[in-house]
Amino acid sequence: MQVTGAQAVMRSLEELGVEVVFGYPGGAILPAYDPLIEADLTHVLVRHEQGAVHAAEGYAHASGKVGVCIVTSGPAATNLVTGLCDALMDSVPVLAITGQVASTAIGSDAFQEADVLGITMPVTKHNELVTSVERIPGAIREAHHIASSGRPGPVLLDIPKDILNQSFEWAWPEHLDLPGYRPTVRGHGRQVRDAIDLVATAKRPVVYAGGGLVRADAGDELRELVDLLDLPVVTTLMARGIIPEDHPNALGMPGMHGHYVAIRALQEADLLVTLGARFDDRVTGDLAHFAPHAKVIHVDVDPAEIGKNRAVDVPIVGDAKVVVGQLVAVARDRGDEAVPDTAAWRDHLATVKADHPLRVQQPDTGIIKPQTAIRAVHAAFGDEAVYVAGVGQHQMWASQLVPWSRPRQWINSGGLGTMGFAVPAAIGAKVAVGRDVPVVAIDGDGCFQMTFQEIAAAVQHDIPVTFVVINNGVLGMVRQWQSLFYASRMSETTLPQAVPDLVLLAEAYGIPGFRAESVEELESVMAKAAAITDQPVIVDVRVDPDEMVFPMVPAGGSNDAVIESADEWMTMAIADVTEAATQRQRANREAGLGGADPSDDPPLIAGADTDDEFGSD
Amino acid sequence: MQTHTLSVLVENRPGVLARISGMFSRRSYNIHSLAVGPTDDERVSRLTIVVGTDPVHLEQVIKQLNKLVHVLKIIELDPTESVQMELQMVKVSADASQRADLFALAEVFGAEVVDVDADTVTIAIAGNTARLGRLAPLLEAYGIREMVRSGTVAIARGDRSITDGSRLRLQRVV
Numbered sequence: 001m002q003v004t005g006a007q008a009v010m011r012s013l014e015e016l017g018v019e020v021v022f023g024y025p026g027g028a029i030l031p032a033y034d035p036l037i038e039a040d041l042t043h044v045l046v047r048h049e050q051g052a053v054h055a056a057e058g059y060a061h062a063s064g065k066v067g068v069c070i071v072t073s074g075p076a077a078t079n080l081v082t083g084l085c086d087a088l089m090d091s092v093p094v095l096a097i098t099g100q101v102a103s104t105a106i107g108s109d110a111f112q113e114a115d116v117l118g119i120t121m122p123v124t125k126h127n128e129l130v131t132s133v134e135r136i137p138g139a140i141r142e143a144h145h146i147a148s149s150g151r152p153g154p155v156l157l158d159i160p161k162d163i164l165n166q167s168f169e170w171a172w173p174e175h176l177d178l179p180g181y182r183p184t185v186r187g188h189g190r191q192v193r194d195a196i197d198l199v200a201t202a203k204r205p206v207v208y209a210g211g212g213l214v215r216a217d218a219g220d221e222l223r224e225l226v227d228l229l230d231l232p233v234v235t236t237l238m239a240r241g242i243i244p245e246d247h248p249n250a251l252g253m254p255g256m257h258g259h260y261v262a263i264r265a266l267q268e269a270d271l272l273v274t275l276g277a278r279f280d281d282r283v284t285g286d287l288a289h290f291a292p293h294a295k296v297i298h299v300d301v302d303p304a305e306i307g308k309n310r311a312v313d314v315p316i317v318g319d320a321k322v323v324v325g326q327l328v329a330v331a332r333d334r335g336d337e338a339v340p341d342t343a344a345w346r347d348h349l350a351t352v353k354a355d356h357p358l359r360v361q362q363p364d365t366g367i368i369k370p371q372t373a374i375r376a377v378h379a380a381f382g383d384e385a386v387y388v389a390g391v392g393q394h395q396m397w398a399s400q401l402v403p404w405s406r407p408r409q410w411i412n413s414g415g416l417g418t419m420g421f422a423v424p425a426a427i428g429a430k431v432a433v434g435r436d437v438p439v440v441a442i443d444g445d446g447c448f449q450m451t452f453q454e455i456a457a458a459v460q461h462d463i464p465v466t467f468v469v470i471n472n473g474v475l476g477m478v479r480q481w482q483s484l485f486y487a488s489r490m491s492e493t494t495l496p497q498a499v500p501d502l503v504l505l506a507e508a509y510g511i512p513g514f515r516a517e518s519v520e521e522l523e524s525v526m527a528k529a530a531a532i533t534d535q536p537v538i539v540d541v542r543v544d545p546d547e548m549v550f551p552m553v554p555a556g557g558s559n560d561a562v563i564e565s566a567d568e569w570m571t572m573a574i575a576d577v578t579e580a581a582t583q584r585q586r587a588n589r590e591a592g593l594g595g596a597d598p599s600d601d602p603p604l605i606a607g608a609d610t611d612d613e614f615g616s617d
Numbered sequence: 618m619q620t621h622t623l624s625v626l627v628e629n630r631p632g633v634l635a636r637i638s639g640m641f642s643r644r645s646y647n648i649h650s651l652a653v654g655p656t657d658d659e660r661v662s663r664l665t666i667v668v669g670t671d672p673v674h675l676e677q678v679i680k681q682l683n684k685l686v687h688v689l690k691i692i693e694l695d696p697t698e699s700v701q702m703e704l705q706m707v708k709v710s711a712d713a714s715q716r717a718d719l720f721a722l723a724e725v726f727g728a729e730v731v732d733v734d735a736d737t738v739t740i741a742i743a744g745n746t747a748r749l750g751r752l753a754p755l756l757e758a759y760g761i762r763e764m765v766r767s768g769t770v771a772i773a774r775g776d777r778s779i780t781d782g783s784r785l786r787l788q789r790v791v
Binding site: 308 | 627628631632635636639640643673676677680681683684685686687688689
């Protein structure tokens with residue numbers, strides 16, 4: 001049967017079971033949009049190509065399937081770059097198809113021509129410029145396979161317009177032709193046994209669970225391992241929900257804004273059972289002082305992650321679901337011998353946890369603390385909802401405060417930290433989970449304004465997402481750093497809370513909009529928003545702009561120095577300044593300069609980034 | 618900083634060199650030299666990359682190379698267990714009176730005079746980096762007009778082959 005390249009694109013996607021594509025048409029991709037009309041695919045028309053790739057990511061995050069986006073050449077393709085990089089950093093399976101100028105025009109600086117292969121090479125797992133029409137089915141099949149297997153990631157296919165228009169005899173490839181691509185699935189048996197040996201003799205083991213477990217759908221296996229061996233577990237930002245927060249062994253999130261007990265557990269551990277995590281700097285802080293007493297078992301499907309940041313005692317390359325299953329099987333075979341004596345360790349951690357709760361001081365009336373807003377969102381939408389966050393303070397509070405109960409319940413941009421992720425990703429996630437599961441975007445007002453144009457897509461395609469904007473009128477996380485590290489010199493971090501008026505914005509989109517400005521009205525506003533399940537909703541929650549995220553480990557600092565509250569920070573800052581002044585006086589005395597002039601005192605700032613300033617003054 | 622010689626088999630596809638060089642620059646790895654050419658299998662090209670790095674980062678270089686879909690196989694060639702060669706051509710200023718000296722010098726080094734002109738002599742030498750390094754200073758006296766080096770190519774000694782898979786250090790699986 002003769003088909004055009006454009007028809008082959010549609011047919012290949014159908015063969016692969018793709019149901020939804022997110023896209024935006026344009027010159028070079030026009031041929032593909034014609035057979036799309038008949039194709040057995042739902043197309044969501046976004047408002048900006050970045051929205052297409054983030055929506056595809058959200059779809060992939062929520063479903064575990066490959067998210068697909070289709071856009072045209074040149075500026076459309078370059079608009080994908082942020083989302084591709086985001087997907088690469090967070091191992092999200094995405095297939096991007098871009099139109100390209102005719103193959104005869106490539107290299108001539110033609111209209112809407114860009115070197116998309118070159119531009120996207122470092123932000124994709126793989127990419128390909130399709131150079132013949134016969135290659136289309138094979139290229140799409142391989143791209144889909146590469147995106148979804150091994151360590152998942154984004155794959156881009158760039159298809160010139162003339163190739164989309166050519167015809168050929170349709171043939172679906174029987175085999176994948178990827179001689180250089182064979183991800184390891186099963187862990188090495190010897191190393192699996194070595195790992196269980198290490199666990200059995202550990203006194204203070206901790207499972208350091210990362211996003212790889214979510215990608216591999218390894219939640220059940222993790223639960224089995226943790227229950228069988230009674231291991232405490234920390235879950236990274238990308239793994240929240242892989243084990244329920246109410247599990248007795250769950251310690252919460254480690255890292256820069258993690259739960260105190262999770263950070264301490266890693267610092268005191270004598271063994272890290274690292275599963276699908278990558279020793280990211282946001283988890284480790286200063287690597288030299290991270291988990292200083294711990295031996296390390298590291299399970300990862302990507303061999304390059306093993307030994308990249310932290311030396312490893314037992315490396316295991318393989319799919320997290322398979323390897324954790326192997327660990328469980330070996331442990332079961334050994335019975336009680338495999339189970340470490342962790343009773344004292346778990347008791348200790350329980351005490352630390354009880355002594356160091358998250359601290360929120362919410363007045364009974366008036367101003368809403370952002371943490372209270374997050375709790376109110378969860379109270380209204382419940383455990384069944386999927387929550388999608390942007391990047392910044394609201395993201396950290398959501399990760400800290402929502403009692404996660406299952407994998408894929410929490411979707412966010414971790415590695416790249418992409419502001420503007422939430423709105424389109426929530427739309428994609430909602431398409432994936434269907435009408436019965438609520439999807440709530442918990443966004444910041446800065447993030448929201450980067451991509452809220454996609455609400456038009458949600459309205460047009462009847463995708464009822466609730467967009468909750470934690471509106472503090474500032475770029476909260478950046479402002480927090482200015483407060484702490486830049487002497488509260490607030491440079492360009494104010495975004496007026498009422499610009500735009502989000503309730504009027506909702507009206508402009510023809511959807512319900514609500515606003516909560518005080519604690520008294522928060523609950524009822526959330527209840528009203530949650531009651532609407534058949535159309536998108538915007539909720540504007542006006543919150544305290546001065547609230548900061550704690551605990552905090554300053555960037556590059558040791559995880560031994562966790563600051564748990566703003567008060568503690570101020571106390572430390574004052575102590576640092578006093579200490580610096582004392583040292584300077586001493587230095588001056590020794591240099592015969594007499595006492596220090598108090599007006600020389602440095603501003604009230606502290607932290608790893610600024611230590612040098614105190615010494616060199 | 619130590620140098621390490623990697624032999625890399627890749628699929629012979631457009632852009633594969635860009636993928637490799639891009640990965641090196643993105644991750645701040647240091648390429649001393651890179652030579653690429655066809656093999657006896659037209660679907661496969663072979664690269665010899667000399668990398669300046671410590672052993673810890675070498676492992677990362679190899680692992681990151683292995684992640685590239687078109688990379689088929691990587692081996693590290695130990696200098697003592699491999700033959701490593703580079704081709705260098707040097708054009709020096711020489712009038713008729715100086716030619717005989719240059720011919721003699723070339724012969725001593727096992728080099729070849731590949732071009733002679735009224736005012737220049739061009740000498741080609743193949744060998745390891747040390748051998749090339751010894752000739753160049755001697756030619757400087759004549760005035761080097763231009764020179765070119767190919768980058769190192771290398772092959773294992775004895776009956777071992779990159780196509781064996783089993784006998785050299787295969788890096789695909791950790």
